[in-house]
Amino acid sequence: MILEKKMDDLEHELSKIVGLEELKLQLRKLAKGLLMDEKRRDMGLNLGRRKAPHMTFLGNPGTGKTTVARVLGKLLHSVGVLSSNKVIEVQRSDLVSNHIGETALKTRKKIAEAMGGVLFVDEAYRLAKGESKDWGVEALEEIMSVLEDDNLVVIFAGYTEPMKRVFSANEGFCRRVTNFFQFDDFTCNDLAEMLLLKMNKQDDKSRLNGFKLHPSCTFDAVSQVIEKNSYEKLRNKMNGGLVDHMLNNARENLDSRQCAVK
Structure with a gap:
C-alpha cells in the first residue's frame, strides 16, 4: 500500500x-x-x-x-x-x-x-x-x-x-x-495544454488569479491561435515562456478594453 x-x-x-x-x-x-x-x-x-x-x-x-x-x-x-x-x-x-x-x-x-x-x-x-x-x-x-x-x-x-x-x-x-x-521543444498542442492547465490551477500569487478563460478558448482553438500567431523558431526559443507571454498579453488587452468602456 x-x-x-x-x-x-x-x-x-x-x-x-x-x-x-x-x-x-x-x-x-x-x-x-x-x-x-x-x-x-x-x-x-x-x-x-x-x-x-x-x-x-x-x-x-x-x-x-x-x-x-x-x-x-x-x-x-x-x-x-x-x-x-x-x-x-x-x-x-x-x-x-x-x-x-x-x-x-x-x-x-x-x-x-x-x-x-x-x-x-x-x-x-x-x-x-x-x-x-x-x-x-x-x-x-x-x-x-x-x-x-x-x-x-x-x-x-x-x-x-x-x-x-x-x-x-x-x-x-x-x-x-x-x-x-x-x-524536446513543445508542440502547439503541448503549449495549448500548458495554457489551459495554468488557467485551471491558479494560486493566490498568480497575476491571473480570479480570471477565467472564455468558453470559446477550447484546446483546439488555443492550439490554432498559437500556430497561427507564432513561428516555429520562436516557439522553440521560448517554449513554456510563450504561454506566460500570451497570458500576460491577454490580461493587458482585457484591461485596455475594460478601461475603454464608457
Whole structure:
C-alpha cells in the first residue's frame, strides 16, 4: 500500500508536466526500481545501496527542466535516496568568482547548502567556456569531487550542443553522470495544454488569479491561435515562456478594453 501511495504521488506530480512522455516513462522506471529496493530492505534483505542517480538535462529553455528537477527532489526523498526534498538551483554567477581561490569557496558553500537534496546546475555549459584563464572549470571540478556522496544528487542542465563542452572538460563526467534526458521543444498542442492547465490551477500569487478563460478558448482553438500567431523558431526559443507571454498579453488587452468602456 505504501508503494502504491508513493507511485500515486509521483503520478500526481507527473500530471502537472506537459509532454515529455519518454522522460516520464524513464522516471517511472527509476521510481519503481527505488521503491522495490525499499520494499526488499523492509523484508530484511541486505541490499547494496544504489549510486546517487546524477543526471544531465539537455534541451532549450522553457522545456520543463527545472520543474522536473523539483519533481525528482520529491521522488528521491520519498523513496529514501535523499534525506531532504530540497532543490538548490544555481548558475555560473552563484559558483564562480573573478578572484583567485574564491570560486572553490563559493562552490563548496552551495554544495553544502544542497547536501541532502538536489543541486540543480542550470546553464552548466557556462562553466566550461574553453578559455584557459576561466574559473568555471574549477567550479565544475569541485562539484565533480562530491559526486560519490550518497546524500546529494547533482543535475546539470543546458543546451544540447554547448553541454558537450562540459562532457569533455572533465574526463570522469560521463562515468559519474550516467543518466541523460533530452527535453524536446513543445508542440502547439503541448503549449495549448500548458495554457489551459495554468488557467485551471491558479494560486493566490498568480497575476491571473480570479480570471477565467472564455468558453470559446477550447484546446483546439488555443492550439490554432498559437500556430497561427507564432513561428516555429520562436516557439522553440521560448517554449513554456510563450504561454506566460500570451497570458500576460491577454490580461493587458482585457484591461485596455475594460478601461475603454464608457
